[in-house]
Amino acid sequence: MRVQIGDRKVGGxxxxxxxxxxxxxxxxxxxxxxxxxxxxxxxxxxAVKFQAFKTEEFVSDKKQIYVYKARGKEITESMYExxxxxxxxxxxxxxxxxxxxxxxxxxxxTPQNVSDLEMLLRIGIPAIKVGSDxxxxxxxxxxxxxxxxxxxxxxxxxxxxxxxxxxxTIKLTGNKKLVVLHCTSSYPPFPxxxxxxxxxxxxxxxxVIVGFSDHARGIIASLGAxxxxxxxxxxHFTLDRNMIGPDHWFSADPKELKxxxxxxxxxxxxxxxxxxxPTPREKQERKIARRSIVATRDIGxxxxxxxxxxxxxxxxxxxxxxxxDLVIGRKANCIIKTGELITLExxx
Numbered sequence: 001m002r003v004q005i006g007d008r009k010v011g012g013x014x015x016x017x018x019x020x021x022x023x024x025x026x027x028x029x030x031x032x033x034x035x036x037x038x039x040x041x042x043x044x045x046x047a048v049k050f051q052a053f054k055t056e057e058f059v060s061d062k063k064q065i066y067v068y069k070a071r072g073k074e075i076t077e078s079m080y081e082x083x084x085x086x087x088x089x090x091x092x093x094x095x096x097x098x099x100x101x102x103x104x105x106x107x108x109x110t111p112q113n114v115s116d117l118e119m120l121l122r123i124g125i126p127a128i129k130v131g132s133d134x135x136x137x138x139x140x141x142x143x144x145x146x147x148x149x150x151x152x153x154x155x156x157x158x159x160x161x162x163x164x165x166x167x168x169t170i171k172l173t174g175n176k177k178l179v180v181l182h183c184t185s186s187y188p189p190f191p192x193x194x195x196x197x198x199x200x201x202x203x204x205x206x207x208v209i210v211g212f213s214d215h216a217r218g219i220i221a222s223l224g225a226x227x228x229x230x231x232x233x234x235x236h237f238t239l240d241r242n243m244i245g246p247d248h249w250f251s252a253d254p255k256e257l258k259x260x261x262x263x264x265x266x267x268x269x270x271x272x273x274x275x276x277x278p279t280p281r282e283k284q285e286r287k288i289a290r291r292s293i294v295a296t297r298d299i300g301x302x303x304x305x306x307x308x309x310x311x312x313x314x315x316x317x318x319x320x321x322x323x324x325d326l327v328i329g330r331k332a333n334c335i336i337k338t339g340e341l342i343t344l345e346x347x348x
Contacts, residue, residue, distance in 0.1 A: 001209055003150045003177040006106040006126035008046055010150075010179065011209035011231045016264055020045045020237040020257060021213075023247050024086035033088075034099055036239055039254040041103050044261040048105060049129055049234065052093060052120055053112035055083040068246035075244070082246070090119045097123050114143055121147065132156030132185050132213075138169045145170040150177040152232060154213045156185030160205065167206055179232050180206065182225070183213035188250040194221050199228040217250045219260040226267050235260060290316025292341050293327055299336040304329065310342060318343055 002011040010017045020040040026033035033050075040048050059080045066079035088096070093109070100107035110129040111117035117128065128144050132154040135141075145151060151170055155163050163180065170178055182198045194216055203210045211232025212225035222233055236251035252260060278286060291312040299309060305327050312321045318341030319327065330347040 001207065003179065003209060005047070005108075005150050008106065014231070015268060016226055016230060017047070017211075017232045018045045018261055018264060019047045019049050019232065019234045021234050022048055022050050023236055023251075024051060024083070025236070025238040025243070025245060025247055025251060026050075026086070026088075027243065027245055028086040028088065030088075030092055030095060032239065033096055036237060037096070037100055037103055037105065037107075039239065040237060040257065041105050043254060043258040044265075045257070046106060048100060048107050048237075050088070050093070050096065050107070050109040051112070051131075052109045052116040053083070053087065054116065055080060055087055057113050057115075059083060066246070069249055070244050070246070071242050071249075075246075086245070090123075093119065094123050097125075111144075114140070117144060117147075125149065127152055130154065132158065132183050135166045136162050138165065141166055141169045142173060145173040145175040148175055148177070150179065151175065152179040152181060152211070152234075154181045154183040154234075155202070156183035156213070160201075163202065164206070167208060179209045179211055181211045181213040181232060181234060182230075184215060186215065187247065188215050188217050191216070191221075196221065196224045196228055199225055199230055203229055215250065219252070219256060219263060222260055223263050223267055226264055227271065233264065287315055287317050289314065291321055292316055292318030293321065293324060294318070295336045295338055295340050295342055297338050299332050299342075301333065301335055302331050304331050305342070305347070313339075317341065 002009050002014065008017060022036055026036060037048055062080040064079045065076055066082055067074060067076050097107050106126055108125045108127045108129060109120055110131050111120055127150040130141065130151060130153040135153060135155060135158050153166055180202055182202060184193050186193055199210055199212060209231050210229060212222065212230040213234040214222045215236060222235060225233060236247055237257055238248045238251040238253055241249050241253055291314055294311050294313045296309050296311045307328060327342055332346055333348045334346055336342060336346055
């Protein structure tokens with residue numbers, strides 16, 4: 001099962017599609033966002049992703065307080081002001097998407113509402129991302145899916161039934177281009193909350209491409225997700241964990257993101273084939289490392305082979321020890337020297 005996102009095929013036997021989640025880690029500054037894009041390109045990710053929202057449309061109480069960690073301290077501020085500070089306009093997104101095109105990297109976003117998606121569609125996006133908070137917003141999913149673009153949906157906080165409802169809502173529109181990401185909606189989650197085995201459960205329950213949205217610190221969870229079959233990987237990204245903002249401290253910095261991409265690509269090679277059998281290099285090694293049936297002394301022509309005149313030694317280019325019963329009791333049809341391999345051709 002595959003979907004096409006921009007110029008990339010995703011799913012099936014394709015390499016994992018790695019997305020640097022910019023989130024609001026640009027702090028609402030275009031130049032920081034562009035620097036993040038530059039660094040993400042150098043790290044080797046396949047795409048970058050932003051969040052498109054109008055603060056007034058999802059924060060109803062301007063007095064609501066938000067508490068988060070930054071620079072090792074607890075920060076308390078107005079949720080409205082925090083998100084407003086990180087909000088990009090349509091012109092900002094047009095500039096950023098153009099910059100990504102110039103840098104030859106795919107770019108898409110999570111729209112908060114239909115109006116945000118309409119703005120993104122005017123600019124041009126290869127896929128639509130839906131955050132965990134909107135998985136159960138079935139009217140929104142239906143509206144998004146109608147555009148027939150590939151959809152990537154996160155499943156944090158969800159029950160299996162809610163995931164099924166979301167998937168069915170999208171597919172009933174006729175849109176089958178779907179990726180479902182396992183996610184834990186904690187920032188960051190404790191190791192015991194990550195439950196990577198849910199990736200297998202989603203894959204077994206639904207005929208969809210499965211991936212992982214990683215909010216954990218470090219790269220271990222993402223690498224584990226690859227081993228469990230994740231075909232899309234989304235990782236929060238920052239230029240510097242010491243920047244002010246709610247998500248910086250647990251996000252991957254450029255050094256860690258590069259290590260993640262390199263680790264994924266190496267691990268994909270290591271996963272290899274499920275078919276049991278020696279590799280081409282192992283076939284050569286077998287000749288060196290395995291043992292053959294060897295004469296312990298000179299064996300005369302016509303002499304019967306008995307246990308005390310054979311031994312098992314390298315190389316493994318003769319008769320393997322498991323064929324000993326084919327040798328014992330038979331007579332040599334020629335002289336076999338000490339240390340020489342005993343083969344069936346040398347026996348009567």
